[in-house]
């Protein structure tokens with residue numbers, strides 16, 4: 309299995325190389341050269357299998373000869389062992405034909421654990437074989453950082469450094485980053501906002517001398533291995549509702565388009581998915597683009613679903629690449645326009661492809677809050693604000709006989725203020741992390757200064 313860049317100019321890589329590289333050298337994103345197909349019989353045979361067994365069957369064709377079957381099975385087993393639910397991704401019924409896929413039973417209570425936990429084990433397996441070490445550096449506005457720390461804590465060949473904006477993440481999010489005691493975990497509170505954190509991260513990656521010295525590696529949402537991990541739960545949930553004999557649809561709370569793109573890959577592999585609905589909050593660049601209004605940035609307005617507060621949606625480039633018939637030069641040109649003009653128009657042909665594949669909708673702040681209230685009253689299910697955005701958008705879709713599965717991306721206890729405002733209930737943390745508020749914190753406050761940051765990271769990492 310070989311991986312090519314969406315901009316057509318970077319070297320073709322193996323799975324292992326694409327995973328370790330992250331962003332391609334031409335600025336593009338890696339995608340598989342061809343999409344492996346899974347037969348109807350093979351999908352039917354997934355019924356009744358464990359999440360781990362389904363994960364092995366679905367992901368195996370993408371990893372080529374990077375790992376043996378036994379190695380890959382062991383990696384998957386370690387990745388999901390720390391989840392708080394035996395089903396890993398359980399389905400809950402909301403009404404007649406509407407189901408909620410709970411993706412928040414991982415160690416940090418958000419769906420990013422599905423990808424991060426796997427990528428941690430994949431990195432460690434690859435590095436222990438080569439004897440190399442890497443320093444993972446990430447910038448976070450909350451969820452990604454804690455998911456990365458949980459995934460890499462204690463791994464022998466990795467240091468993990470997370471930059472977050474001082475004073476601007478929730479207490480649960482901060483504590484998840486500052487309480488792990490392993491000495492390869494480094495939480496840095498930067499004096500600045502999230503954009504400053506991202507800018508310094510980018511500076512470090514562009515400072516090649518530093519990058520090479522510390523073996524800088526990234527695990528942001530454009531890493532192909534993260535997308536791949538998310539393909540699995542589209543299969544596991546569809547099969548439990550009768551696939552391949554019955555079609556299903558999905559509604560996905562969307563920010564960087566990673567999660568919904570994984571659904572698209574599942575469909576391309578042969579899973580009978582009827583509709584894929586992109587749900588956005590008031591930061592609705594994707595909804596506007598998919599409604600034919602062009603892909604035009606308009607600034608970010610903070611919302612109660614902060615993990616979907618995005619200006620541009622990095623993984624959308626992967627969908628554009630296919631919609632433009634895999635023409636890397638055309639994608640590169642759109643991305644240049646985005647950079648210089650703040651947006652671009654999508655060609656008629658590509659728009660047709662995208663609209664055949666994806667529906668979309670948006671939920672306002674009031675609608676999101678009202679959906680949390682209503683769902684709690686009618687079903688007892690307490691939604692986080694991100695999941696509520698998607699439930700609202702799913703409810704607006706035309707009713708059909710096809711079951712709708714809405715992805716629930718975070719546990720309500722991660723966003724207690726919004727949930728309490730909507731329901732009057734303070735959502736408790738699951739028992740296994742109830743002592744989060746009692747654990748001692750370890751964090752270093754840093755200035756918004758590249759040289760100082762680089763010195764600190766170089767000193768802290770275990771050589």
Ligand SMILES: *Cc1c(COP(=O)(O)O)cnc(C)c1O
Nearest residue numbers: 562563564565566567615717718
């Ligand atoms: C990251 C995140 C999203 C958005 O997922 P994308 O893959 O970026 O589209 C939605 N909800 C929560 C809780 C998240 O953490």
